[in-house]
Amino acid sequence: MSAETYRDAWGIPHLRADSPHELARAQGRVTARDRAWQLEVERHRAQGTSAAFLGPEALSWDRLARRARLADTARRCFTALERKDPETAAWVRAYVDGVNEGLAQNGRPAPEFARTGLTPGQWEPWTPLGVWLATHILFAGFPAKLWREHVSTHLGPEAVALFAADGPGTAGSNGWLVSGERTTTGHALIAGDPHRFIEDPGVYQQIHLSCPEFDVVGLAVPGVPGVAHFGHTGTVAWAITNAMADYQDLYRERLRRTGAGVEALGPDGAWHRAARHTETIQVAGVAGVAGVAGVAGVAGVARGTGERETVEVEVIETDRGPVIAGGPEGLDDGTPAALSLRYPPRVTSDLGFGALLPLLRARRVADVDRALDAWTEPVNVVQAADTEGGLLHRVAGRVPVRPAANGLRPVPAWEPGHEWTGWHTPPRAGLTEGVAVMANQRGPSTPLGVEFAPPHRADRIAALLAGRERWSAADMPAIHTDTHLASATPLLNHLATLTDPAPPTDEAVSPTAPPPPTGPTHPAP
Incomplete structure (x- = not known):
């Protein structure tokens, strides 16, 4: 195997290989060695199978992942990548091979595996795309x-x-x-x-990748090859x-059940057949059927399977996109509607x-x-x-062209004028x-x-x-390291006008009141 790994004094991996593919394989192996538990969690998040080992608290995410078709979209995108860019597809496959090798050979598994009784699962060629999609699906406009x-x-x-x-x-x-x-x-x-949310482990991984074609240092996303x-x-x-760009749309859908399945009312005034199937989510550590249904908020059936329960989720997709909330019977709050999500990778398979x-x-x-x-x-x-003086300051990414109303709130799918008409x-x-x-x-x-x-x-x-x-x-x-917070100026100016109140005396403290705190009860701003 033509790859070498060196770790510096901070434990950062420096990888060298004879080709980009061998280097990707080495990156996959070292990531599996350093971030095995993180990789397993992210794989399950992409598949919508987190509740199988994390329990009911993960069920809401699994339902969103299934209904938004994250795994299916990742598969579509990888299939299209193989067709349009076979070199990159093979490079991603090499990374996945390295992840699977590293998970199988890792002699010091993360302690979380022992605690949960979980065994690392097999990565598929599309899994890195699923990890990327699951990591960023909430980054855009629909929430x-x-x-x-x-x-x-x-x-x-x-x-x-x-x-x-x-x-x-x-x-x-x-x-x-x-x-x-x-x-x-x-x-x-x-x-x-x-400035990411506080995450442990973090979403970034310092790494050095070197081969005859390139020599790069930077921050990788564990589960995704290269440095993005x-x-x-x-x-x-x-x-x-x-960029704070808005590139996802929500549509209010009118759905109805027929003998053949589910139909959605389109902007042309006609009812169109929607794709529909059901999927089963396993949930660990649930006492009974009612508990599963209550936690999940899922219209479905929960069945006992020893230490787990199962929840059936109906997956519907209209011409706009996957239905992520509600259905033919309406939303959970009784509103007679459903919400579909339209997002670029689902539309373009890219x-x-x-x-x-x-x-x-x-x-x-x-x-x-x-x-x-x-x-x-x-x-x-x-x-x-x-180093030659070239400079670049630009926006990168795909944002659809559509009416301004789409950017504010969910828009009615049955009314014309809310379609995507191109890309900015x-x-x-x-x-x-x-x-x-x-x-x-x-x-x-x-x-x-x-x-x-x-x-x-x-x-x-x-x-x-x-x-x-x-x-x-x-x-x-x-x-x-600058700590000046300009947004706090109005508050600081107000505090400066206040006089310092005298501390309360012992006599002023009620004998039944709790003792005053001995330290700060909130983080410092």
């Missing part, structure tokens, strides 16, 4: 549309703005690009500062933040994996730019720079005084979204960068 619908229904349409993501309480990722004219070396500097979001090939580097190998092979900004033309989701703002050309942006900042704020992706992060993070980074004429890589931690 926000459900929230706006909920707020509008209970508090009125005028209340929706009170809960907008543009408010001061939101956070997000940061990144910035400083051109060579503003650096001590004459070469550009890129900083990536991804943050990478450096020696002569070009790139980093991303979420998850953008064709960009991954070209990114590894990139030598200049133009190479990164071409690679990102194949990107699908999540839709990102990307910054890149190379990803916007591009330049630099201002040698600097570009991305922090999920309104920027180049503004035409593609509805709500964005408030501008205070981007403004703070821009102000810090303006405070120094020349920057070096050693100077950048000052920005990464």
Whole structure:
């Protein structure tokens, strides 16, 4: 086997192989060795089988994964990848072979396997695509549309703005690009500062991948080959933040049962046959049938199978997309409707994996730019720079062209005028005084979204960068570790006007009251 693995003082794997395929296989093996339990959890999440070992709390996710057709979409995308890009498909297969080898040969399995009695399962060639899809399905617009619908229904349409993501309480990722004219070396500097939810283990894995064709350091997503979001090939580097683009739609569906199955009312006023079948989800650690049905909120049948129960889930897909809530009998709250989800990979059978190998092979900004033309989701703002002075600041990903109403809340599937009519050309942006900042704020992706992060993070980074004429890589931690929170200014200004109240005396404390806390009860801001 022509692959070598070296670990540095921090345990980061450095892999070297004779070809990209051998390197992908080695990446799969080392990932299985380091992240075996994470890989197993992500495989089950992609398949919608998490409740089989995590129990009832995972059932709601499994139901969404099944009804949204995540695994089926991943299979479709891999089949299309084999047809359109056989080299990348074979590269993904090599990674999967390495994962399976690593899981089988791992002599020190993660302790979670012993606790759950679970044995690592077999990865399929499409599993990395399923992992990517399951990781990012909630990154786009449909959860926000459900929230706006909920707020509008209970508090009125005028209340929706009170809960907008543009408010001061939101956070997000940061990144910035400083051109060579503003650096001590004459070469550009890129900083990536991804602010993910707290996850253990994290969604990223530091890694070094080297073969005769490329030599790349960056952050990989465990379960997916290559380096996608943050990478450096020696002569070009790139980093991303979420573009806050809206590329998923929800449709309110009118469904009816017939002797032949289920039909959906289309925008042409006619009823059209919908695809329909049932799937079974196993649920571990459930005492009885009523418990399963109550936790899941699933219209189905639960049957005892020893230590597990099973729940049948009806899977329906209309011409718009898979039905993720409700059905012919209506929604759980009694509303006589159903909701279908339309999202690009389900429509196009393309998850953008064709960009991954070209990114590894990139030598200049133009190479990164071409690679990102194949990107699908999540839709990102990307910054890149190379050693020859090339700079890039663009949006990458696929966003459908459709009416503005689709971006706000679920729209009626039976009314014309809500169809997708093409794809937006990803916007591009330049630099201002040698600097570009991305922090999920309104920027180049503004035409593609509805709500964005408030501008205070981007403004703070821009102000810090303006405070120094020349920057070096050693100077950048000052920005990464900056703790100034501009959104807290109104609160701090208010606190400054208050006088310091005297602490209560012992006599003022009720004998029946609990003792005062001895430390902070909430995390510091």
